[in-house]
Amino acid sequence: MESITLLFTLLFATIIYILFETQRKKSNLPNGSIPLPGPKPLPIIGNLHQLKGLSYQGFVDEFTKKYGPIFQVRFGANPWVVINDYEIIRDLLIKRGSIYSSRPFNEASTRIYYEGGKNIGFSPYGKYWRAMRALAHQALTQKMVDNNYRFDPTKDMRLSLIDLLATISYGQKSENLSQKIEQMIFEFGEILNPRNYYIEMFPWLKYFPFLANRLYSFAYKAKALVREISTELLKDLRQRLQENDGEENSFAALVLKNMDISSTIVTKPYEDSLELDEDNSFTFDEVDFMNLNNSFLISGTGTTVSAIRWSGYAILVNHPEVQRKIQKELDECLQGNRFPSPQDDPKLPYLHATVKECFRYRPDRNFLLQHSTTKDDIYRGYHIPAKSTILVSYKSAHTSEKLFERPNEFYPEHYLDENGQLRKYDELRDPWAFGKGRRACVGQHLAERNLLTTISYVLTLFDIENDIDQTGNPIKLNLKYVESDQEGKEPYKLRFVPRSGVTLEKIMQMN
Numbered sequence: 286m287e288s289i290t291l292l293f294t295l296l297f298a299t300i301i302y303i304l305f306e307t308q309r310k311k312s313n314l315p316n317g318s319i320p321l322p323g324p325k326p327l328p329i330i331g332n333l334h335q336l337k338g339l340s341y342q343g344f345v346d347e348f349t350k351k352y353g354p355i356f357q358v359r360f361g362a363n364p365w366v367v368i369n370d371y372e373i374i375r376d377l378l379i380k381r382g383s384i385y386s387s388r389p390f391n392e393a394s395t396r397i398y399y400e401g402g403k404n405i406g407f408s409p410y411g412k413y414w415r416a417m418r419a420l421a422h423q424a425l426t427q428k429m430v431d432n433n434y435r436f437d438p439t440k441d442m443r444l445s446l447i448d449l450l451a452t453i454s455y456g457q458k459s460e461n462l463s464q465k466i467e468q469m470i471f472e473f474g475e476i477l478n479p480r481n482y483y484i485e486m487f488p489w490l491k492y493f494p495f496l497a498n499r500l501y502s503f504a505y506k507a508k509a510l511v512r513e514i515s516t517e518l519l520k521d522l523r524q525r526l527q528e529n530d531g532e533e534n535s536f537a538a539l540v541l542k543n544m545d546i547s548s549t550i551v552t553k554p555y556e557d558s559l560e561l562d563e564d565n566s567f568t569f570d571e572v573d574f575m576n577l578n579n580s581f582l583i584s585g586t587g588t589t590v591s592a593i594r595w596s597g598y599a600i601l602v603n604h605p606e607v608q609r610k611i612q613k614e615l616d617e618c619l620q621g622n623r624f625p626s627p628q629d630d631p632k633l634p635y636l637h638a639t640v641k642e643c644f645r646y647r648p649d650r651n652f653l654l655q656h657s658t659t660k661d662d663i664y665r666g667y668h669i670p671a672k673s674t675i676l677v678s679y680k681s682a683h684t685s686e687k688l689f690e691r692p693n694e695f696y697p698e699h700y701l702d703e704n705g706q707l708r709k710y711d712e713l714r715d716p717w718a719f720g721k722g723r724r725a726c727v728g729q730h731l732a733e734r735n736l737l738t739t740i741s742y743v744l745t746l747f748d749i750e751n752d753i754d755q756t757g758n759p760i761k762l763n764l765k766y767v768e769s770d771q772e773g774k775e776p777y778k779l780r781f782v783p784r785s786g787v788t789l790e791k792i793m794q795m796n
Contacts, residue, residue, distance in 0.1 A: 314668050315661065317663075321668070322356050323358055324348065326358075329487070330486075331359025331486075333359075333361060342651050345367055345369050354368065355370065355664075360485065361485065362486060362488050365674045366674065366675050368677050369680070371681045371688075374679060375713065377664065378721055379712070379721055383410075383659070385658055386410040386724050387410035387656065387659050388407050388657050390402070392484040393504040394504075397504040397505060398473070398508050400508075400550075401553050403553075404576040405727070406654065409657075418727060420540065420569075421580070421727045423539070424539070424581075425728050427730040430730045447463045447466050447467065447582070450581050454536055456522060457518070457535075462518075465510070466582055469511050472506065472511075473507060473511075518575075522535070522538060526542070540574060547568055589732050591649040593739050596648070597643055599647065600695055602762055602779055603762055605750075608744055608748060611639060611740070615633070627734070634701060635701070635705070636741055639697040640736050641700045641716055642699055643736065645683045645699070645716045646683070648716065652678055653679065653717075653724075655676055656677065656724065657674055658673045683716070688714050689714070746783065746787050747787070748784055750781075752780060
């Protein structure tokens with residue numbers, strides 16, 4: 286009986302709190318501004334009942350028709366501002382980047398996994414993030430990527446990519462390490478799953494630690510694994526540096542040799558309000574160091590493999606005419622004697638245009654990592670409160686008839702000028718998969734280079750063809766079953782058929 290009374294008391298208190306907060310926010314609207322449009326939320330659950338059964342893109346498209354390209358929904362008690370128009374995205378994320386470039390605090394990713402946001406991807410906008418990004422940029426400039434990091438597409442794709450990223454990060458690779466990193470990447474996917482946003486949906490859960498700890502056991506487990514891997518890699522790296530008199534070219538070695546890394550936790554991105562700190566001095570600790578290197582492993586693997594499997598191969602098999610154009614370009618450049626290198630880029634504009642079009646036509650997903658506002662803002666008369674969670678869908682840019690001649694077709698010529706050369710960078714037309722503005726992905730050059738290398742190596746040697754049935758007829762690949770932004774992507778089979786004149790001996794000579 287006492288437990289039932291307590292439950293009803295909590296329920297009543299939550300409803301009163303929500304009603305009070307709603308009225309308070311209405312009365313505190315800046316002069317002349319109005320609240321964002323959106324569906325009316327229910328107490329406690331917000332709009333969760335209206336989102337059930339819909340994909341992210343599904344509910345965004347459906348609500349955009351009713352409420353316009355910018356609206357608000359409540360994910361439980363958590364208000365989300367949803368943007369589904371590329372011009373609005375540009376206005377807010379780029380032109381007002383100082384307001385819209387932070388990250389929302391998340392219990393699983395921010396507090397538990399990254400120990401208070403100690404990570405380049407999940408820290409608030411400000412001093413800490415700027416310092417981390419500046420350091421990461423040193424390792425991932427286009428010059429560094431082209432001259433030092435070579436992805437080997439002749440091996441198992443996923444393991445080869447993990448090996449490359451582990452070498453960049455910590456200077457080592459092994460089968461055992463690759464297996465651990467694969468597990469780390471899988472568990473991080475659970476961290477980001479919105480279904481696990483328990484405290485964000487129902488904030489009162491944090492007042493029941495025993496229940497919250499149980500709900501977030503997956504996050505604590507993932508954190509323990511990443512700490513075990515990182516600590517072991519850091520220990521091995523320090524030992525190698527000592528044995529080899531500092532001769533090591535990995536990113537981690539570069540940081541260790543040139544920076545003073547504190548062994549005790551120094552930075553607390555959220556608690557210390559570093560985003561408001563004007564002091565430019567900064568001290569990294571070991572957790573910052575390990576989390577930065579792990580970002581290369583986690584962020585780089587999943588997105589690049591998806592781009593190759595679900596964008597590159599899946600699209601090209603349905604467009605043999607595009608394959609022929611790339612092969613003609615490769616043959617003229619390489620003369621059949623070698624594989625391409627970054628120095629060949631100016632002679633391969635169609636290949637580069639195809640990679641851009643892959644990211645536009647079939648991105649891994651249509652959403653950026655959630656942003657957050659650093660202060661109140663008024664946009665087109667709408668009041669957008671500080672610390673709002675900003676959900677951005679960039680599908681409107683990729684499918685715009687204003688920006689693209691054939692937005693619903695795969696057409697690499699979108700990125701070529703009238704002379705057949707690669708167009709210069711365009712803020713709106715270039716693919717949005719890596720983000721825009723201040724929080725754009727620092728690893729974009731590496732991801733693009735990996736896809737360029739894979740497609741060019743494969744098409745130098747092979748034609749990509751559909752699988753065949755028992756009667757020998759091709760099984761045409763239906764792209765709707767390999768949609769990148771859907772859960773449970775369906776596996777598919779392809780055939781890599783050697784081109785005329787390609788033999789094992791020739792492949793060995795080219796290598």
